[in-house]
Amino acid sequence: MAHPYYGLNELREMFLSYFESKGHLRLPSFSLIPPANDKSLLLINSGMAPMKTWFTREEEPPRNRVTTCQKCIRTGDIENIGKTDRHGTYFEMLGNFSFGDYFKKEAIPFCWEFLTEVVGLEKDRLYPTIYLDDDEAFEIWNKVIGIPADHIFRFGKEDNFWEHGAGPCGPCSEVYYDRGIEHGCGKPGCTVGCDCDRYIEVWNNVFSQFVNDGEGNYSEMKNKNIDTGMGLERLACVVQNVNSLFDVDTVMNITNKVSEITHAHYGESHKTDVSLRVITDHIRSSVMMICDGILPSNEGRGYVLRRLLRRAARHGKLLGVDKPFLHEVVDTVVRENEFAYPDLRDKQTYITKVIRTEEENFAKTIDGGMKIYNELLAAHKASGETVFSGADAFKLYDTFGFPIDLTVEMVEEEGMTVDRAGFDQLMEEQRIRARKAREALGDLGWAGIEFGSEMPATEFIGYDHTEAEGKVLAIVAEEELRDEVAAGAEAILVLDQTPFYAEMGGQVADHGVITAASGAKFEVTNVQKNKGGKFMHSGKVVSGQFAVGETVTASIDVTRRKAIMRAHTATHLLDAALKKVLGDHVHQAGSLVEPDRLRFDFTHFEAITPAQLSEIDRLVNDAILEGYSVVTEVLPIEEARKKGAVAMFGEKYGDVVRVVEMGDFSMEFCGGTHLDNTAKAGPFRIKSEASVASGVRRIEATVGKQTLETVNRNQQVLFHAAQMLKTTPGELESKIDQQVNEMKELRHTLDKFKAEASLGEARQFLTAAKDVKGLKVLTAIRNGMDANALRQMGDFLRDKEPGVVAVLASANGEKITFLAVCGKDAVKQGIKAGDLVKSVCAICGGKGGGKPDSAMGGGSDLLKLDDALASVDDFVAARLG
Structure with a gap:
């Protein structure tokens, strides 16, 4: 060379x-x-x-x-x-x-x-x-x-x-x-x-x-x-x-690690080489993707990651590895690439956890699906078929979560093909994965409307101002650029500078008004920032008219902004609390910051316990009560990292970043708007916690006025309940316990009284029973009785009189419940409750069945109820010959 x-x-x-x-x-x-x-x-x-x-x-x-x-x-x-x-x-x-x-x-x-x-x-x-x-x-x-x-x-x-x-x-x-x-x-x-x-x-x-x-x-x-x-x-x-x-050196070093784990060595055979290469390539890709904030899922780029990890895991199985092993290769991938990408080392623990969790989940999928796959494959081969049906491939996917890609690969290894068209058709018909629709915004969210690069980006001055003058640079209405727009029109105004925060980083946009010296008024209901840095104020002209080039006054809804700031500051506190309670693997996976309300998605691989949730809630409220000053400063990114500021996972930052610091509790990169002191966030309350995807959980919470409103509503309910029970809120719990115990005793007494009354009625029934060839046959209607009450009465009759044959009926609305019982002497003579109830139910358009001594059934034709009960005598007589 x-x-x-x-x-x-x-x-x-x-x-x-x-x-x-x-x-x-x-x-x-x-x-x-x-x-x-x-x-x-x-x-x-x-x-x-x-x-x-x-x-x-x-x-x-x-x-x-x-x-x-x-x-x-x-x-x-x-x-x-x-x-x-x-x-x-x-x-x-x-x-x-x-x-x-x-x-x-x-x-x-x-x-x-x-x-x-x-x-x-x-x-x-x-x-x-x-x-x-x-x-x-x-x-x-x-x-x-x-x-x-x-x-x-x-x-x-x-x-x-x-x-x-x-x-x-x-x-x-x-x-x-x-x-x-x-x-x-x-x-x-x-x-x-x-x-x-x-x-x-x-x-x-x-x-x-x-x-x-x-x-x-x-x-x-x-x-x-x-x-x-x-x-x-x-x-x-x-x-x-x-x-x-x-x-190549860095790639082969990863392959060597894979060989060390699998005991399969490069050059042994073409099949072995293919598997080693697939694992090496896919683990490199997966580590890089996870480092940039991608998580395995069934949609989009998350599906690409899942597919890569599962293909690599399967090729591990082909090499004889029956346990999760890919996570063991992460350190080697990091070591070979950290020279250029140092964040790999910072996120290594997290990357390893994501890969191990996906491997373990896939192992369960493989184990469950392989047995069924082998059975389906054997059936196709036994029939001399060379095409694995789309229906079978779909069954593996839909019932066992078996990826179609792996089915295709394994079938090809058997010299067969998959009816992919059939599979795709079934997927389309029974698709259950929710697809998140994402509209391509473009410059304005509409095709064909663009601002030239000669128009400067909007300067955001909303960190320090809630109202400011600005010049109208562009107007859009009805999908066209306009020179002016009048009252009644829905439009977009672009200004050279604005105090309005555009929806970004999970924080919703400011609302407010834009006014002109002429008295014209424009209500702003949404603000988006386009890829050219222009802030697009969407809303409606309420009065007057606006023209390109004129100077206007932009004023945000201050009350709403304060509520958003409370929620955003609380979001940072929540993120820090999650890391303290659950561990450093927690990273933000998405958020929504609204007035006094927040939703926070984060990476975590198991359910949060009630005790952990309580501790998270306590830590956030303690940080609020501590009254930390919220300090923001703009720093070179490396200086911010050295200072310990936390970046949003997977986000790309420029050379200079804005850092938001809350005492020694939280320090994060953030471009959003915040309070100047954590105490102003008000009370924080977690409303719910749940899983939203594999390895991603969601907490929803309130702060400020929303929390106070919830507390007030709960307090009103508390006082009203205390008033109804003639006690004080402080004594309410013991009063409720007392009432519950009294109700239990009353219910027990009532049930006992009903039982005694039913047994009294049963004794009367026996007295009035007909004698049919030595057996005591009786029928009765007791409307409103439930099945248990009927059964209790029937058990008494059966046990009290060995020769009894009884059919009891209860009509509840349009539904009829029948109970048939036969004493032991009646059973010996061939009268069986199961046969009897079937016969009676059939007359009322229903069905029934059960044991020889007790059976139940139902019917729906109330007009035939008397006929049904009248048939009992004939049934008994016929069975006795």
Whole structure:
């Protein structure tokens, strides 16, 4: 190997340092969770994806030259993971970006200098490719860099032109490295562009210079951009002269740990290698996703994570591991990646807990489903079928929680296929997973309305002001930009500055009014912040009219704001209390802050005990009574971290953050509005606690006036109850105990009286019974009696008179209850209560049955009740012959 060897971590730092030396701003990797305003992606899958708004100039980039190493997830080829050398779900994308600054004549030399001078790759092994008619790029490669013409390849749109529907697009120039003939396919004419593993792409320069109108028409962009992407693992493959991304140093170290646990070793067999690769790849992806705040679930990106963990766990089973083991690999993944991503070490305990919990849950699923799967599979094979039915696949999923992906994989291992269309149809018909609808807001929540980048972002001054003047920058009504809007219209006003808080971070928006000097009034009922930083005040023009350019006065509803601040400050106290009582694994997973009411979702893996809940409630109220000063300050993010401030899990922050500190009880990153002292939050009360998803629980609570109103209502009920029982609130509990005991005694006495009365009636029945061939036959109706009372009377008759045959009936509304009893002598003579009650019930349109000596039944035809009872004599006579 002629070029030097570098580890993957070294290569990452070399790249970022090189482009820093070329005037680029180094930014840390963005979260794997796309920005809130990007509804087009489930997970970040490229270096430029988090920067879309900088390329379109909807937002101003922090500098016109930026370099990053971006964490990425792609799952489109998940079935190929482990089977090929180049497929992985998690990878890192190195990138240098120019937003209207430099272009081809700078980007291409940067690329060449880094690959040849910094990394030291052999120049004669590098082959540039360009778009068919990109002569400009050819001239730079050929004349400036000095690449021979026969080393430069021209390819068509499919290979060397980047576009994705309408929008910015342009030609590409890639660089391929020749790994040597031993990696080739051996076919004549094998060269750059061949599908074999000899020539591997290590760099891709995308020249964004056109705009596609969606109809195939291209226009030149005024500000041209550079979007460079280079897979870090691919570069490491070349530099380290290894066969695949799984053989790169940091990745292979993870595989070695997996081998240590599973006792399966790389190179033993193709099947073993595939399983080791799948586990290695999926655990890397899972650790990174969980670190960025993703939790396993049945929806969206949470489902991607769950699928990865379950595939990895199953491949562990294929290697003979029958216990949870993936969590044991977390430390190795963290160790290999913490140089670039130090938050992995900070969150290692939490990541490990999430993975172990998911493994344990899946183990139960697998154990329950495998027996049924094997039975279903055997049935298909016995019938000579090669297709596993969609109905059976759905049964495994719907009844046993068996993932369809694993069913497909296991069936394929048996040489069969799954009727996926049938499965999908059943899923559609019986879908029970609730899908959370998310509307794509865009700039205004409507397609086609956009603000240009020339319009400045709204300045939020609501931390210090509840009322302020502002200039109307834009008006939208009926989905169109307007110059003015009049009374009665629902509209959106955009101001240059505002005291209104836009809905963010779980805190609801301020309400209030915007007024003009003319007396015009606009009631604000919602405020949203768009991706360009404009605050959109939604509401209705109550009187007068508003025009773009005029100065207005924006006033928030102060009473409502104070109630929201009480709830938000209490939310921070609750978060801190949860960590103190339950442990540091607790992280915020979502929140809703409304006037004097809060909802807080957090990560925890078991039900909270009543004692823990009581302690959490007590800690929050103690912190409120302590009267901690609430201090806010803006700090560089690293300084804030060193100070101990807690970040919202999975959230992406800038270089400067706002820190909210409440004594020594709580310190968090937060952009919301808060009280200046915790004592102003008022009484805190937890209303409910429950599970909302696997590993996520929810607490709902009230503060301030809502809590006081609840206390007042409860107090009114207390006083009213005391008044009714002629006692005082303090004596109410003992008075209720006394009343309850008295009621029990009265009920017991009443039941005893009823029983005695019933037995008295039963004695009278026996006296009036008919004699049918030596047996005493009687019937009676006792309306309003329940089944127990009937049974008690019947038991007395049966036990008192061995030769009795009795049918008792009770009508309650439209329902008739029958009881038949036969004494022991009557049973000996062939009269059975079960047969008798069936006969009687049938006449009233009902059914019945039971033992020979006692049976019950029912009917619904009240008009036939007399007929039914009259049939008893005939029934007995017929049975006696």
